[in-house]
Amino acid sequence: MKIAIAGDSVGIELAKVLCAHVAALPGMSVTHLSLAPDGREERYAEIAERVCRAILAGEFERGILCCGTGIGMAMSANKVPGIRAAQTHDSFSAERAAKSNDAHVVTLGARVVGTELAKTIVSVWLASHFDPAGPSAGNVEAITTLERKYRSII
Template sequence: MKIAIGADEAGYALKELIKELLDERKIEVVDFGLKDAEGQIDYPDVGFAVAEEISKGNFDRGILVCGTGIGMTITADKVPGIRAALCHDTYSAERSIKSNNAQVLTMGARVIGSELAKSIVKVWLESEFDGGNSARKVQKIIDGERRLFNGVRETNSCN
């Protein structure tokens, strides 16, 4: 398994802990996020980088961490073909794969502790898509995305 990972400054410490866990499991990981604790980077830059790499097929899955996980989830889910899931418990992490075949796990470093985060990642890594009835639903997400965003997307401006 090859994993893309990234975090902004709020998620940096938790990302580093997760990288250690992945290393212990001999999982290849590439970091697209903040490289040191003193830096600063905007979560959309990291979220788009990770999600686009997965969308291109360069990675199997991705993990994104910011303060709440919300910004990273919204960002990653903007990339066509990506299903990102914000998980703050092991059950959601398991279901994000088994029911939704999500390729990206997002977490909030200010929301969960490090031990829970490690448990979430372990469960997420060990989960596999069940297919079955869920396959039909995931296909509807894919079809809806194609129908709504085929070609040009209109966006709402912050201005």
């Protein structure tokens, strides 16, 4: 599975730890996208957009975004039409993000979640998969319908 990982100025160190962790997992390929191609400092909205656009373009299957709390990255990623991002702070929320919500992206807070817990969260999320015929399929379709409804307004 191809994974993109990025962090803002507060989350970059956690992003680096997670890059090494995910790269060591069987079947995973990781790209670190924290730094802008032109080297300038970016806000978390710009970083989230870069990762989400790459996921939508098929370059990556999933993404992991880190900032201070995970909140700003989640809000930013969810502004990108077609992306479902979930702020995760424990292994249960990570599992449900994948299994119940088909989340393309998880976000973590470097000031909230320790590195060992972050590794566990990411491992659980990567091992969990959405069942398009399962009980949550209708909820995910409703999210997509809602997104389409408001996409035309923007």
